[in-house]
Amino acid sequence: MPRKKRVDRRKPRAKAAPPTAQLAKINVKVNGVQYSAEVEPRMLLVHFIRDVLGLTGTHVGCDTGNCGACTVIMDGKSVKSCNIFAVQADGAEILTVEGLARDGELHPVQQAFWEHHGLQCGFCTPGMLMQAYWLLTQNPSPTEEDVRRGLSGNLCRCTGYQKIVEAVLAAAEQMRGQQQEVR
């Protein structure tokens, strides 16, 4: 005797038809300039910054969240822009390496990297600068240990880090001096 077929009366599951390339509108302020764009939700923030805005100072090193070359400041926090989707930055304020210099004058962190040879090939440098900048906003008087820990998410294949650490310590001193002058 043929068995009766069981009828599944449960509600069918939501259809998993991923809408192809549905665009999302985002408003982001980058280096003080307000941008409005439509992006595919899967676009990473780093690609938005580089390919849509054309700000290629932010580098892609590992693309897995390890090297820190893509570090930018988002709403006051340093983050790896290869580990965030651009849609998530809607309404955010972002600072990239292009926004560090003011009126043609290098930021003290940039100046210190120059003076203390904090770079060789320069690939890691934008991320290093942004992380160093953030570190100094958090802790204006870091010890060498603080700097090393603070930069532990940024990899450099060239310098061996010594000159980078020296540069960040020098920048800290310089910035503390500047603040005293203002007072």
Next chain:
Amino acid sequence: MYPKSFQYFAPKSVKDAISLLNKLRGEAKVIAGGQSLVPMMKLRLATPAYLIDLNKIKGLEYIKAGRGVIQIGALTRHSTIEKSELIRERVPIMAEAASHIGDPQVRNLGTIGGALAHCDPAGDWGAVILALRGEIRVAGPRGQRTIKADNFFVDAFTPALKPNELITEIRIPTPPEGSGGAYLKMERRAGDFAIAGVAAQITISPDGTCKYAGIGLTALGPTSLRAKKAEEALVGRELTDEVIDEAAEAAAEDAKPFDDPLRGSAEFRRAMARVLTRRAVKQALSRARGG
């Protein structure tokens, strides 16, 4: 690397997030800090059709002291816990553990709720929450429930969560006077996942004996583990070097390590369970005594 296409939602409330999650069951994933999920999506180890972002929900990021309990919102970042005065004062082991997670950028985004939901046996929070006998508050379509840390870590990358449930809060019983803790992590290089890690939290009675012991193990089994035999070796006794050695030996027996081509053999890691437990308990003891 581009993830597979997905549709993006940014609900404004836990309720809306749950109803979306419920409706899109099985096809949706929530994103918190994204520090585990985004890499997995880029490698296409995760290919959700819908992504539900929790970051636009207000009121999931907080640390507060309730009655005998510290409450931490699921969306609280590792870095916020690391720097919190309340945490440093009441449960300093959590600030110490947070400081060992990844690197500063990862800690700026990664959340405690996301880390627990990810349920990585090498994740640092599991051992700490086990050692502190924490609880995990979750919300689903039928309301809220509380899961004891002991029942939360089912298997590697498998928490005791239903697909339509969200973690909303982590609750830690406030350690009483005379408590101290330490989280020790052995890693290949700065910012890496643990080769092995041990969380030790103890409370000493006025008579000098150990009233409470919580020992959690990281990367020493298929999930974060509680080293129960090691805890038993400590409770009710005076913590002499011999007693601590006994507990360390027991922790090595409690551990269920496996061979890892990158992070060492099972044998080596078992030995590290012993070493790190001994050191962590000694440090916890000295802190409990006010050192």
